[in-house]
Amino acid sequence: MKITRIACYNILGLALLLSWWLPHFPFWSTLDDDIFWFFNQTLSITDHPLWTTLVAVLNNRDFDIASFLALAAVFAWAMRLDTRPERLKRWSAIGVSMLVTAGLLSLLVNKLVTYGHPSPTLTHSGIHLLSQEVSFATKDRSGNSFPGDHGLMLMTFTAFMWHFAGRRVGLVSAVLAVALSAPRIIGGGHWFSDVYMGALAIALLSLPWVLCTSLANRMAAWLQRSLERLASRFHH
Template identity: 40%
Template sequence: MPIQFNKLILWNLLAVAVFASWYWLPGHGFWFHIDSAVFYYFNDKLGESQAWVNVVAVANNRAFDGVALLAMGLVYYSYYRGAGVEQRRQLLIIGLLMLLTAVGLNQLGRAIPVDRPSPTLTFDNIHRLTELAGFKTKDSSGDSFPGDHGLMLMIYTAFVWRYLSWKAGLWGCLFVVVFSAPRVMGGAHWWTDIYVGALAVAAFGLAWLLQTGLMDAAIAWLDRQLPRLKRA
């Protein structure tokens, strides 16, 4: 795949513009008003209904992360199941590189010089999910920026859009919204942890991997290096 200069520049500009507008504005500017409005909207809801508390608490339990993994896996497997032998080999290699990319970009996100506690550790006189629910859940993070859940979901979306189909990519977009929402609703993440932090890291890192041919070259290299099963 030749270098897609227009897309490379576009995604890098998006990453820089979004992050810079959040990082350099005093008090994060208009982004903080969005963050505050989103947090208080969902936090107020926690004080209105125990049923809603239970729903949000379940969605923020670690076990619920398996639902997101299952949903992503089912979409990926639906393409794997209908593929031929060589296509399945390619999909396995792509899946491996997707995981390695997730680890690498997560480390890139951790390297950003931002130490940001979650809104539940920032605001006073609020509802705490861990106090309202009768079971173990999560409602806080000492360093919530960028949102790691959102970042992983965005990486998945970019890969399946690029290597599976645009329909798989749309499923990925839906997963980003649905499966990153519980952390925001519970107060463990700010809205901008996902749609500024995770988006900026994903846009920057994936642009260099997917729009320059680097990932295609890595797939081809692994395809040559990994042994093939001999058929009887």
């Protein structure tokens, strides 16, 4: 167990929460408003047709398929870089471990996080709504946008890639996480702090206990052995 690393990550997560919770330190609320208004004023089909259409497309439900394919490509790249034998079974086990971790984390967040707030598009008036600017379906609002669940899942993917595939794949995953979470913020479906305070704080507080201990490695190893036994039964 890398207790020093866990402590550092947890302290960073607590510091983020504290910086948001302090009532006389309006850093996050000011930053949230500034970022929202900076982008929202550009979301006009009349003044910025290409940009507005692009942001609307990126917030369309079907774009989630493209996001999944991008993550799958990084996962396949990580597997290809692994020169160890039985890499297919190993990375299948890692993938299942990651999905189990993400699912349990999402469940815990839904059960334990009682605070919530609406998206900026439901908070401010006199704004541009993507759904009113374009003629196709796009997500531009949420009754409860905290924490950024989409961002938290992307951070979980990044953390697993960094741990199991190394720094190069981890950095690419981190850039991809930022890029894929940005449309929600630009379109007004999430506040900036939903992702880079809420989701990031949760990731820093929880994921180190999975990845900086033996838990993730043991879970992946157990799943790999289970897959090997299953394959052996089919072979015979």
